Amino acid sequence: MTTDLTAGPAGTARGTARRWRERLLSGGSWTVLALLVLILAVIVVINPSFAEPISLMAFAKKAAPLVVLAVGQYFVIVSGEFDLSVGSLVGAQVVIAARLMDGDEALTWPVLGLMLVFGLLVGLVNGLVTTLLRVPSFITTLGMMLVLFGAIRLWTGGAPTGALSESFRVLGRKGFPDVPGQFQVPYALLVALVVVGLAVLLMRRPFGRSLVATGDNAVAVAYSGASVWWLRTRAFLLSSFLATVAAVLIGGFAGVTAQVGQGLEFMAITAVVLGGVALGGGRGTVVAAMVGALTLEALFTLFNQLALPSTVRPAVQGVILVAAVAYAARRRRT
């Protein structure tokens, strides 16, 4: 949706070209976009069939859950907090769904409703403990991660049981039009686009503006008359809600396993930070967080195309993460 903007430098006046070059190299959101385009270009060079609509849509389907999670994490990070519980929450939601519906189509909607309530409850607890009890969010959500991890395994006796109903899995697995092997727009992509679109709108509203301001200087926001605790609590609610949406997509896409959701919190934070959103809050945009998530997924796809041994991948990921953030920090120095 934003890739056409990078075509800017070519046909315009020299001044504009220079401005674009500076933007692309500045280390902010535009740089990660350039990185994304670069990675996608390398993938296409290695494997030209990746550029075909069907492969692109498959990529979009795979990347959608991380985009949704990154948007949720964005709200929390931009307000100056962390949410380490989303990975466990995704795992918990998928396991809850499988156990409660156990493949029964009739239970799909009631269980979805219950997941929504559970997700919001987790977000509310995270938010209230962080804001009202003044526990650092790192600790709150770390504790929540332990609690969810333990509680779900306690409830299922260690291994997840049951099955997801077919209609539950439609969102994560199917597309439109639904003809196997043909070009289709995955529902997951539509969900991700809707989420990003709504998030962009939300960030332009007073809530979004105040949220960014909270991350920048909570005291100033409090003096200007906003209630900081409710702003941040809403950020946690949004994060948990979107983790629930991501759980529906991931459950549909990959099914139920004991490991589902593991490590997703760090992936989401990585994606947001790659997008140039500052940890500690107050800077960065939703679209940048989305681009960060796409970049991370593109990187994994590139690893697959290169047939990179799975053991080397974390190392390459780590180098790129540190290098990208160091590059961004280089230019931000004041």
Place this chain on the structure above:
Amino acid sequence: MTTGKISPAGAGRRHHLGSTEIVYLALVGILLVAGVLVAVRGGTLFAQQNVSYMLTQTSLLGFVAIGQTLVVLCRSLDLSVGYVVALCSLIGATTMAGDPSRVWLGVVAALAVAAGVGLVNGLIIAALRVNPFIATLGMGLIVKGFLDTRFKGPEGEVPLAFQTFGYTRIGPVPVSTIVMLLVAAAVFVLLTRTRPGYHMFAVGGNLDVARLSGVRTGRIIVLAHVLCSLCAGVAGLLIAARFGTGNALVYSYGLDLDSIAAVVLGGTLLFGGRGSVVGTVGGVAILAVLDTAFNVLDVNPFFKDVLRGVIIIAAVALYARRQLDPASRRARFTTGGGDAA
């Protein structure tokens, strides 16, 4: 810094408890509750074997958490410690290769590698201005990649002479716990008696103010990270001594997050500038007592995670309440490092 000393500002008022005292009160409380619960079930928590288990548990996490205290005090964070522990256990064990004469070589090699990782962490954070969360997460991933690629399973062999570090006890007290307490004492002296220690508080309290006051902030952050990784390296050697080999899977123990939890449980502010290593040792002890009690009570391991999560949040909420207390506000500028900086 707040180990029982009455702050100059508090001297005029009624003496109120510092966070370190609360940690130890909480420890005593938990010991009592756990002791009673175990007694009701017809056991004794303080049987020799339980006490030994408890103390053994403290040493591994203790080393990591002591190092973590230093970086957290500087308003930094180290998420790579778990991987450093695994790396050092392997470096130590493969260098020793079962030869008693190579024990010192193994120790030096492991600690040198640890210090190197810490140096890189510190430089990335201080010189490249990368957020510590990202820098150490990335470093952790890099070390993980190296470990997974280079080592397929347990490797190396630790000579019996060095395994004594893992197993020997004096009475009920394992040698490793004594070494851990010695390291804690050294760090205590560093933080309360030396210039770099005071500077760590200053850097964590306010980086810009510290720099304007003439503190070389970059060096202090690098020093804290090198010391943190060294502590993790010692923990890795302890693992090697216990297992008899090095093991890469140690990184899945969750030592990184556990150590941060222990540091915060010990009353050190996650936002830097306030805290003490004595509190951290208390925090580690609390986690060890919980772990032992859960084991003796035969609590479901998954329920253990739930309880630990709840207790960590509850404890930190309790400390946070105290920091709302106006009497303890701004104490940063009246106690410990603040006046020295």
